[in-house]
Amino acid sequence: MSFQYTPHQKLSLRKHPVLNEAWLHDKVCDDPSMLGLGDVRVLDRERTLTGGGRLDLILLDDENDRRYEVEIQLGATDPSHIIRAIEYWDLERRRYPAYEHVAVIIAEDITTRFLNVMALMSGSIPMVAIQINALQVHQHVVLDFVQVLDLTELRSDDTDTDESGGGGTVERSYWDAKAGPVLMKVCDDILAMVNEHASGPQEFNYLRNYMGLKSGGVVRNAVYVSPKTSRNVVNVDFRVDNREHLKARLEEAGVPVENKGANRLRLKLTPDDAREHAGLIGEAVAAAVERAGI
Numbered sequence: 001m002s003f004q005y006t007p008h009q010k011l012s013l014r015k016h017p018v019l020n021e022a023w024l025h026d027k028v029c030d031d032p033s034m035l036g037l038g039d040v041r042v043l044d045r046e047r048t049l050t051g052g053g054r055l056d057l058i059l060l061d062d063e064n065d066r067r068y069e070v071e072i073q074l075g076a077t078d079p080s081h082i083i084r085a086i087e088y089w090d091l092e093r094r095r096y097p098a099y100e101h102v103a104v105i106i107a108e109d110i111t112t113r114f115l116n117v118m119a120l121m122s123g124s125i126p127m128v129a130i131q132i133n134a135l136q137v138h139q140h141v142v143l144d145f146v147q148v149l150d151l152t153e154l155r156s157d158d159t160d161t162d163e164s165g166g167g168g169t170v171e172r173s174y175w176d177a178k179a180g181p182v183l184m185k186v187c188d189d190i191l192a193m194v195n196e197h198a199s200g201p202q203e204f205n206y207l208r209n210y211m212g213l214k215s216g217g218v219v220r221n222a223v224y225v226s227p228k229t230s231r232n233v234v235n236v237d238f239r240v241d242n243r244e245h246l247k248a249r250l251e252e253a254g255v256p257v258e259n260k261g262a263n264r265l266r267l268k269l270t271p272d273d274a275r276e277h278a279g280l281i282g283e284a285v286a287a288a289v290e291r292a293g294i
Contacts, residue, residue: 011134011141013108014074019134019141021074025056027143028072032059035130035145037068037104050095055088059104063228064235065209066100067092068128076109077129082117086125097168100209102126108134110148118149127151170206179227186234186274187211187225193285194223198294210237215294222292223285234274236267236281238288246284253280263291 013019028035029042040059047055057070069092071085082105089103103125105118110131118127129149135142176184187204194202194213205214210226212219226235233256240246243263250257255277256268267273267281274281 006137008142009136011136012075013132013134016134021072024072024074024132024143028057028070032057034143035059035070035104035106036147037061037128039063040068043067049088049091053084053088053091055092058092063231064100065226066102067096068102068104070104070106072106074108076111077105077107077114081105081107082114085127089125089127097208100126102128104128104130106130106132106145108132115149118151125151168208170208172204172206174208175206175211175227179229182271183227183229183232183234186269186271187227189274189278190223190225190234190236190281190285193282194289196282197286197289198222200294202294210235213294220292220294222288222294231268233268233270236269238265238284239263239291240265240284240287241291242287246287250277250280250284253277255280 011019013021013024025045029045032040032042037059038061040061042057043060044058045056047058049055055069056072057068059068059070060066061068069085069089071081071088073081085103085105089101093099093101105127108131110129115129118129127149128147128151131146131148133144133146135144175187179187191202191204198215200215202213202215205212205219210224212221212224214220223236223238225237227233228235237260240263243259243265247257247259247265250265250267255273258266258268260266265284267284269281
């Protein structure tokens, strides 16, 4: 296949008489996948928030129970844009604590200065910054969205020591009712694997978004699990040192597995997967326990 170069012209949406912010909202709502945030859908648009303010877009990742609070600004970022995005993210996460929340800033020009400011917030505010480039190619307009900052993976560190990212503590009965006995058995089997290799007895720390681990009141999430009834799977998250080697073995055996960044893997186990591949899953759990030193 041969390619031919086509001249283009960069457009400024902020200065364009027709391709304005409302037009851009429409295009993103028509196809939110163009933002590169995964399999998301539009949950709400221009939501009026308590205390004032209007949130441009709320996107939902159903599989991962994650909401994206999206603020769009034509032109360059400015301090008020960042403050609004953080404020709206905070309001939504307090209102809907059962979800993971990510603040998303979209602008035509994200300056180095504001990238540095946002990087200072790493570990405390999960945030994505996306620069939009509008290009005119003959009579067509191309929208190119480029992620220039992604602090969402740093948010996973919260699960090691902090319950704030889990949506608050709940009782076992909450998960029994939500997940059902079949998926809960998968979770209990994973816990049993943990205790086969841990130096001390571990128990579930039941949170609204997932089940982590604790021992003697100390939270150390070498492994944490989250049943997803809509897909009849249990997400099993952990960190290992030999991630690529272990991932290759799991894939070869037919175990659904994903890289989630920073030495982290996620298994997506159906009850059948959990039974059929118990031995290999146990090896993965043992590696996670060893890495965490619990």
